[in-house]
Amino acid sequence: MSHILLTIENHIATLVLNQPRLRNPISDIEVVDEFVHVLAQLSQDDDIRCLIITGAGSAFSSGGNIKDMQNKEGMFAGQANDIRENYAKVIQRIPLALYQLDIPTIAAVNGPAVGAGCDLAMYCDMRIASTQATFAESFIKVGLIPGDGGAWILPKIAGYGRAAEMAFTGEAISAQQAYEWGMLNHIVEPEELINAATALAQRIVANPPQALKGTKQLLRASHQMPLDTLLQLSAAIQANLHQTEDHIEAVSALIERRAPKFTGK
Numbered sequence: 001m002s003h004i005l006l007t008i009e010n011h012i013a014t015l016v017l018n019q020p021r022l023r024n025p026i027s028d029i030e031v032v033d034e035f036v037h038v039l040a041q042l043s044q045d046d047d048i049r050c051l052i053i054t055g056a057g058s059a060f061s062s063g064g065n066i067k068d069m070q071n072k073e074g075m076f077a078g079q080a081n082d083i084r085e086n087y088a089k090v091i092q093r094i095p096l097a098l099y100q101l102d103i104p105t106i107a108a109v110n111g112p113a114v115g116a117g118c119d120l121a122m123y124c125d126m127r128i129a130s131t132q133a134t135f136a137e138s139f140i141k142v143g144l145i146p147g148d149g150g151a152w153i154l155p156k157i158a159g160y161g162r163a164a165e166m167a168f169t170g171e172a173i174s175a176q177q178a179y180e181w182g183m184l185n186h187i188v189e190p191e192e193l194i195n196a197a198t199a200l201a202q203r204i205v206a207n208p209p210q211a212l213k214g215t216k217q218l219l220r221a222s223h224q225m226p227l228d229t230l231l232q233l234s235a236a237i238q239a240n241l242h243q244t245e246d247h248i249e250a251v252s253a254l255i256e257r258r259a260p261k262f263t264g265k
Helices: 029-043 066-071 080-089 093-100 116-122 138-142 150-158 160-169 175-180 190-205 209-221 227-241 245-256
Strands: 004-009 012-017 050-055 105-109 126-130 134-136 186-188
Touching (some): 004 029, 012 029, 012 190, 050 116, 105 190, 116 134, 116 150, 126 175, 126 190, 134 175, 138 160, 150 160, 175 186, 186 190, 190 209, 209 227
Parallel strands (some): 012 050, 050 105, 105 126, 126 186
Antiparallel strands (some): 004 012
């Protein structure tokens, strides 16, 4: 059975973490290899304009494999230097792959998002959660720190104080609290989750794909760039977009009051 399921329809890719009996852990090398490989494939496919990530079964993702931690197996095997290298070779590849993906991403959080599973959702550009979802930056509960980049992304999403509360207590928060803290775009009933995520994706892919990629590039660059540098990058991207057929089509469609037809050129 594949650890990852992928479907593609109408420019939208849906990736499903597919180990429901284990609550979709993401610390096994096989899972990480599949996940990173799928994202690499999507980045090379100009027909894909948005990605939805969700989990099979009742959980979004349980993060690290607790049994492997207990048994010192998998990425948790070996001495300190071994484990340090394992983090770079395994779990840390997920946030890097997601952060570097140039198409918009939506986490459809169907249930508990725990530890690295919580951080996986945070590394997506947008998040829609079921009312049954919970979020826990729970590394402290097993005597660890966020080793997957959670300490970098969570304060940017929730703010430093709220990220600190989650990380220092390790306690889970509800979908409603996550929404109130600015961590979610929307909350929906469980049976509406995938439809809601797909509807948002459809609103996104209705726009020119090159402009979508350029917009994401700017949003991510804003995490680290000062304003003057970001403005320079904006001018460079904008200059190229002005030369595209999709820009001309978008302007023409607005003037002619018709629906545009974008080709990605």
